[in-house]
Amino acid sequence: MSLLHEVLTRSRRRTRYSQDDVGAALGVSRVMVSYWETGARVPNDRQLSALARLYGIEPVDLLEGCDVEPATDGLVGMLLRADDAVDPVAALGVGEFVQFLDRFAELVGILNEPIRSLTQSPFVHRQKYSQKDDIRRKAEEVRAHLGLGSAPILDLDPICGSLGIAIYRAPLGADLRRAPSGAFLKHPEMGFGILVNLDMTPGRQRFAVAHELAHALFHSVETNRVLCHGAGPRESFADGFAGEFLMPSAGVRRFAEELGLPPRIVESVDVIEIQRYFNVSWPTALVRLRQMNAITQDTYAEFRATVRPGSLARALGYAIHPEEDVRNAKLGRIQRFPRSFLRMLRRAVVTEVMSPPTAAAFAGLALPDIVQILGQPLCDDQQESPQLETEFREFEVTGVI
Incomplete structure (x- = not known):
């Protein structure tokens, strides 16, 4: 057995992160990381969980002082192996993404309710059919499948939801020369999932969703995960598809x-x-x-x-x-999750399968977030706009109901 600070030091060195890298990923100073590794300070529970995700090991192993190899065969490890240059901020975001999909699958099991999830693409794709005309044709096929025609797409999230693809947003880094724009993963229980870099502008995030959709629909036969960082035939195809899909x-x-x-x-x-x-x-x-x-x-x-x-x-x-x-442009914490997950989490609380504090801990949210999901005011004097009442009265007076 080793002391906590010794395991923290060895884990950081094994993953080739500097103290500055770890500090940036966790939002603390390099000096604080140094304190943890000398034993002068002890990370709190949230920081320990983040450190464990960053180093690819379990929090209990850190606490018990066990030296273990990172879980490189897990889903997080598979995604990160796609790019050895991924920085610690992105590693944490990938860990969040996989943890979310695990929790989503667990929530489905707890409620014992079926949910639409895509495990196999309904579209055919062969590598030789990746020219510009092919990409345009495939974007048109997906739009036709969804009944979109050539109209603008106001919101991509419900489109992915209708296909059975879960979208999660997490910080992956603002410098896209180093940070991935997103990822695609085929989860063993939840099927296709998309990760989007929350540090990008909303417009760039929309493009990333369409880009990852291309990987899910046309590359999932070849691979069950793609970390989008850098260039290559798949990335060029996905970029071309995203452009045609958003602006046919x-x-x-x-x-x-x-x-x-x-x-x-x-x-x-x-x-x-x-x-x-x-x-x-x-x-x-x-x-x-x-x-x-x-x-x-x-x-x-x-x-x-x-x-x-x-x-x-x-x-x-x-x-x-x-x-x-x-x-x-930053989203609130609950807006990182797909609406299908939030609806199920709300149902778990309303049906008293989970208490509000349990639901908050389960999803990694704060209790006020759960209150917001329930549609309740955060304080007694917070009310909806009086214009809504005026609009209701107008409809009722005209006899539409």
């Missing part, structure tokens, strides 16, 4: 014609109109229009360097999306 070529051309825009766009305001209509980020819109030859390379370079999309959109009367102010 036929839909873009139809919208431009209906709006009276020229086939070759030269005005930045026209790009803004297309961007807002398809509910994508400015980079996604600009890149897609360049891919479609709807703008020239010179126009692309000019707009990329000079246009401030938030200011221009505001001048055109559009509401500014959170992604234009990254400081306001």
Whole structure:
């Protein structure tokens, strides 16, 4: 048996993380990590759990001073082996993702209720059919399967939910030169799951969901996990699919014609109109229009360097999306989870299968989060908008019910 601080030191060195890396992953200083490893301070329960996930071992092994090898054969290890350069922040996020899928499967078992989960893609894909025309065709096939036509997609989460794919969001790092944008995993019990990097803007997150959807639907025959970081044939395919899925070529051309825009766009305001209509980020819109030859390379370079999309959109009367102010783009804790999980967690509390504190501990949430999931006010004086009551009265007076 070893002392806790000795196991912490050896585990960190074995995973090749520096004290700065560990501090950044856990939100503490390097000095605090040093205190833990010298025995001057002891991590709290939350920090011990995070350290165990980071080092790929069980919290009880840390507490009991057991030297064990990381669980590299587990799901976390499989995902992380996809990229040896993954940083500790991403490692923690991957651990959260796998833990969420495990808990989701456990919750399904506790409630003994069936849930839609996708374990095999309904689409055919062979590696030789990965050219641009094939990618466009596959995006159109998925849209047709979902009954989307070529219309804009307002929210990708319910689309994935209808397919039986669970989406979880976790911080993986803001520097995408080092951090993955997301991951795909086929969980042994929950089927297909998608992880999205919470440190990206909402627009980039939407693209990541569509990107991971491509891996789930077209690469799951070849592999049961993909950590999206770097380049390669699969990543190129998934990027191409995401662009076509979010901004289908036929839909873009139809919208431009209906709006009276020229086939070759030269005005930045026209790009803004297309961007807002398809509910994508400015980079996604600009890149897609360049891919479609709807703008020239010179126009692309000019707009990329000079246009401030938030200011221009505001001048055109559009509401500014959170992604234009990254400081306001962070999601609350409960919004990291798919709605299907939150509904089941709520049902567990309402039916008294779980108490609110038990449900909070089970999901890694705070008690006020559970209160919010139950749809209750956080305090007695917090009420809904009085305009809602006015609207109800209007409907009731006109006799619609």
